[in-house]
Amino acid sequence: MSHDALRQLRALHWLPASSPQLSAPLLDWLMEEDSMTRRFEQHCQQVTVKLIREAFIGAEEISEEAEFLPADPRFWLREIVLCGDGEPWLIGRTVVPESTLNGPEQMLQQLGTRPLGRYLFSSSTLSRDFINPGQVGDLWGRRSRLRLSGKPLLLTELFLPASPLYRALDQG
Numbered sequence: 001m002s003h004d005a006l007r008q009l010r011a012l013h014w015l016p017a018s019s020p021q022l023s024a025p026l027l028d029w030l031m032e033e034d035s036m037t038r039r040f041e042q043h044c045q046q047v048t049v050k051l052i053r054e055a056f057i058g059a060e061e062i063s064e065e066a067e068f069l070p071a072d073p074r075f076w077l078r079e080i081v082l083c084g085d086g087e088p089w090l091i092g093r094t095v096v097p098e099s100t101l102n103g104p105e106q107m108l109q110q111l112g113t114r115p116l117g118r119y120l121f122s123s124s125t126l127s128r129d130f131i132n133p134g135q136v137g138d139l140w141g142r143r144s145r146l147r148l149s150g151k152p153l154l155l156t157e158l159f160l161p162a163s164p165l166y167r168a169l170d171q172g
């Protein structure tokens with residue numbers, strides 16, 4: 001499942017927030033500024049992470065993401081499935097330039113199955129530059145650039161069919 005979903009995440013195309021397809025209930029989810037992990041916890045008993053891949057990668061593997069990040073020689077890649085009560089709700093791909101991974105941010109390489117959000121949103125130095133809504137087929141996603149102590153990382157999230165975002169859309 002996750003490899004196909006990762007291909008869909010990479011195929012997300014980006015929409016302006018003013019796009020007519022982005023209804024209010026949908027934007028309420030896609031433009032969430034607080035932790036998505038914490039928001040998911042309001043819709044299930046337990047949020048867990050299934051790790052797909054954590055590794056250093058070269059610039060050749062980050063294609064269009066490169067335009068939002070410094071031209072470092074290496075990037076720390078983290079790809080996960082975020083689950084609500086064991087159901088796959090979201091694919092998350094995080095690309096961290098090596099120059100971000102110093103000081104306390106070295107923790108980003110030690111996350112394992114702990115949700116990234118628990119670390120990011122406990123940091124007093126977190127800021128978010130932007131959130132881009134995206135779409136692929138009938139799935140929604142988003143791309144954010146976040147900063148810890150001013151150092152950037154790029155996060156792309158694809159909301160999977162079982163995620164509460166789609167239930168909110170059905171309720172209109």
Ligand SMILES: C=C(O[C@@H]1C=C(C(=O)O)C=C[C@H]1O)C(=O)O
Pocket residue numbers: 034035036037038049078079080082090092093094114115116117118120155157
């Ligand atoms: C950034 C957050 O962390 C979530 C967890 C992720 C992970 O563990 O890699 C990735 C994407 C997010 O949905 C968040 O909670 O907002």
